[in-house]
Amino acid sequence: MPKRLRLEKRLSRSLFIVLLHYLFCVSFLSSSTVPFLDQYRRRRYIGTTHFLLVVIVRIMQNLFQKNQNQNTSIDRIRALNGRSNDKHRRIGNRRTTRTKKNANNNSSSSSSSRRRTESSSALASSSSSSSTPKTDDDEEKTIVVVGAGWAGWGAAKALSEANVKVILLDGLSDPTGRTKDVTESGKPFEAGVRGFWKDYPNIYNLVTEYLKLREEDVFTEYTRSSFYSPDGLEATAPVFAGADLLLPSPLGQVFATFDNFKRLPIQDRASMIGLLYAVVDLNRNEKVFEKYDRATAHELFAKTGVSKRLVDDFLKPTLLVGLFKPPEELSAAVTMELLYYYALAHQDSFDVRWIKSKSIAEMIVAPMAEKLQKEHDLDVRGGCFVKSLNFKNGDKSRVDSITYFDTKLKKEIDIDCVDGVVLALGAKGLKQVISKSPDLAKNAPELTAASSLGAIDVCSVRLWLDKYVATDTPANVFSRFDALRGAGGTFFMLDQNQKDSENELWGNKDPRGSVVACDFYNSSSIATLSDEDIVKTLMNELLPECVEAFRDANVVDSCVRRYPQAVSHFSPGSFSKRPPLQTSIDNVVCAGDWVRLGDREFGAKGLCQERAFVTGIEAANELVFKTFGKAASEAKKHPVIPIRADELQVVLSTAVNKRVLEGVDDMLSVFSDGAFNVFGFR
Ligand SMILES: Cc1cc2nc3c(=O)[nH]c(=O)nc-3n(C[C@H](O)[C@H](O)[C@H](O)COP(=O)(O)OP(=O)(O)OC[C@H]3O[C@@H](n4cnc5c(N)ncnc54)[C@H](O)[C@@H]3O)c2cc1C
Numbered sequence: 001m002p003k004r005l006r007l008e009k010r011l012s013r014s015l016f017i018v019l020l021h022y023l024f025c026v027s028f029l030s031s032s033t034v035p036f037l038d039q040y041r042r043r044r045y046i047g048t049t050h051f052l053l054v055v056i057v058r059i060m061q062n063l064f065q066k067n068q069n070q071n072t073s074i075d076r077i078r079a080l081n082g083r084s085n086d087k088h089r090r091i092g093n094r095r096t097t098r099t100k101k102n103a104n105n106n107s108s109s110s111s112s113s114r115r116r117t118e119s120s121s122a123l124a125s126s127s128s129s130s131s132t133p134k135t136d137d138d139e140e141k142t143i144v145v146v147g148a149g150w151a152g153w154g155a156a157k158a159l160s161e162a163n164v165k166v167i168l169l170d171g172l173s174d175p176t177g178r179t180k181d182v183t184e185s186g187k188p189f190e191a192g193v194r195g196f197w198k199d200y201p202n203i204y205n206l207v208t209e210y211l212k213l214r215e216e217d218v219f220t221e222y223t224r225s226s227f228y229s230p231d232g233l234e235a236t237a238p239v240f241a242g243a244d245l246l247l248p249s250p251l252g253q254v255f256a257t258f259d260n261f262k263r264l265p266i267q268d269r270a271s272m273i274g275l276l277y278a279v280v281d282l283n284r285n286e287k288v289f290e291k292y293d294r295a296t297a298h299e300l301f302a303k304t305g306v307s308k309r310l311v312d313d314f315l316k317p318t319l320l321v322g323l324f325k326p327p328e329e330l331s332a333a334v335t336m337e338l339l340y341y342y343a344l345a346h347q348d349s350f351d352v353r354w355i356k357s358k359s360i361a362e363m364i365v366a367p368m369a370e371k372l373q374k375e376h377d378l379d380v381r382g383g384c385f386v387k388s389l390n391f392k393n394g395d396k397s398r399v400d401s402i403t404y405f406d407t408k409l410k411k412e413i414d415i416d417c418v419d420g421v422v423l424a425l426g427a428k429g430l431k432q433v434i435s436k437s438p439d440l441a442k443n444a445p446e447l448t449a450a451s452s453l454g455a456i457d458v459c460s461v462r463l464w465l466d467k468y469v470a471t472d473t474p475a476n477v478f479s480r481f482d483a484l485r486g487a488g489g490t491f492f493m494l495d496q497n498q499k500d501s502e503n504e505l506w507g508n509k510d511p512r513g514s515v516v517a518c519d520f521y522n523s524s525s526i527a528t529l530s531d532e533d534i535v536k537t538l539m540n541e542l543l544p545e546c547v548e549a550f551r552d553a554n555v556v557d558s559c560v561r562r563y564p565q566a567v568s569h570f571s572p573g574s575f576s577k578r579p580p581l582q583t584s585i586d587n588v589v590c591a592g593d594w595v596r597l598g599d600r601e602f603g604a605k606g607l608c609q610e611r612a613f614v615t616g617i618e619a620a621n622e623l624v625f626k627t628f629g630k631a632a633s634e635a636k637k638h639p640v641i642p643i644r645a646d647e648l649q650v651v652l653s654t655a656v657n658k659r660v661l662e663g664v665d666d667m668l669s670v671f672s673d674g675a676f677n678v679f680g681f682r
Helices: 003-029 039-103 121-129 150-161 201-210 251-256 266-270 273-282 286-294 297-303 308-322 332-344 360-376 427-435 438-443 445-451 499-505 531-546 548-552 609-636 648-668
Strands: 118-120 142-146 165-169 225-229 232-237 379-381 384-392 395-406 411-415 420-423 455-465 475-478 488-493 515-521 555-568 588-590
Touching: 142 150, 142 609, 150 165, 150 201, 150 360, 150 420, 150 609, 201 360, 201 609, 225 308, 225 531, 232 308, 266 308, 273 286, 273 297, 273 332, 273 648, 286 332, 297 308, 297 332, 308 332, 308 475, 308 488, 384 411, 384 427, 384 438, 395 438, 420 609, 427 438, 427 445, 427 555, 438 445, 455 531, 475 531, 488 531, 515 531, 531 548, 531 555, 588 609
Parallel strands: 142 165, 142 420, 165 379, 225 475, 420 588
Antiparallel strands: 118 411, 225 232, 384 395, 395 411, 455 515, 455 555, 475 488, 488 515
């Protein structure tokens, strides 16, 4: 037997024994009814057993992690090998196509030589009849990706690399990120400051491996974040990157953040413990997950004994900036997924960093778009609002054409004979498309259901000040301020995050002071104020309440922008209505942070760029599978890098809980639907 296996076996045995001791300690020794040990010895016994437990769990976790990493790297190497083979194949194919093009009298645009035809709607019927016949050649497949957010780009990249002709449509005037978004006075603006957390492996891989950029040129260091309330500084989230010893979760977080909470009493913090059980229980089976989903996060907090103070001072503001709604309007299931992924999975899960200069669009999207356009002829069309997906004659199993409104040409255009469609839209976009596509609405009831879901308003503000304001941390959260009018709020000191390119923050003029980016989430109420009043609210009420020095600063320039229904709302009971990856229509798939991935479910959760990007890749993989069949699609599949494995204590507790409660489920199935829920959710 290999040495490692022997060690693992021995450790498992020791863990089991220490665990028994520990249970014995907790159940009997802590009670004063046991006379044979004095208080001092009893404490020492419990302490030593606890210490041993932590050490063994830690060693096993390291072993487990090593195994996982080994497996993951093997998978990655296999996947990358697969891709490099694919690349050789693709180069061959492209040559064939070029020859074909040359034979076709050197037709300059590949699209003109395609069977696909495009026309203004007046010509739609005649143009479809002029389509060239279908061939099985890879390059003849045309797939339209609707929406160029992270999900749309994930799909466009995966499909382009699978040798498919891709048309990417978005209502934004330039979705390639090449055109700078500037204010009226020529200063840069970006809709919302978005963080990159520790577990965003696919985005980091895109940046370093695909775009060959250096992480330190694109992202800041991981930064600390502060939470402010009307009482002052409430808490600071630390950074764990580079720490010598990471403890098992959640012990690590508890110990390491002991001094970081300035006001919240320890007993309130300890009341979080009940939620740990919900984490373990949440994914026991689909029915249990749906029960958690139907409950609100507020109900879950109450039932698990979380204190009101912890909810009001910490959880509510965190959810308002994490899922953009208060706990009473959020699904308990998605809330637990979010808390686990961003805070509980590993001690350093909450480590977050930001874009180091310019914007995400300029730093990541623009080079990605350029590479895909250069290497794969990706066709990106901005200012194009998709109106409808259309079926051909009686065939309701496949979408055959797409109609969009081109705001530059000011006319409707049809793309005929499409082989597949990726709907990488949020709820608002999907609603617009479904309302104009009666056949799609009729034949894909799941899309109609998804389009009935709500979305959340966001409002972003940038302030250019005449003085530098020093803050403890560059990223900050507003908590419990009446002036927020029910919104969640954050403020970011861009002069700190982007200090190497400060001139650019001022539109390439001399910097005069701090540049502050403030975002309001769930902003319907505060967004009704005028721009001037929003700026006043920030400068007179919110910012100086957090950091006094803002009182001495004046606004040199400002910009306020509103984004109605910009992000997914994970409301209670919404899970079953969220769009599935594969729709009822054979050649239509969905992508986006709100999409249910089924058996392709991925570790990144909630409103999350990494999740959106991965759903795009998976939607493309699904469409490639549908288009080319199992054998051919294997080689074309875009790899997805998994999130770090769960820690051993989570794996063990989940397994034990599952085993015990499935027994209970079996017993109860005689009387009910067989999904027992400890907290009594229906
Ligand atoms: C203010 C703010 C702060 C955030 N902070 C973070 C953060 O810190 N970290 C993080 O990971 N995530 C953050 N997020 C969430 C993250 O940005 C999203 O989860 C992610 O971008 C969703 O990507 P998507 O592709 O699914 O959707 P979207 O980005 O919404 O893309 C959908 C696209 O579809 C287009 N579209 C809509 N309708 C049509 C139509 N009819 N025709 C053509 N195109 C259409 C839209 O123009 C849009 O470009 C934040 C979001 C916001 C708004």
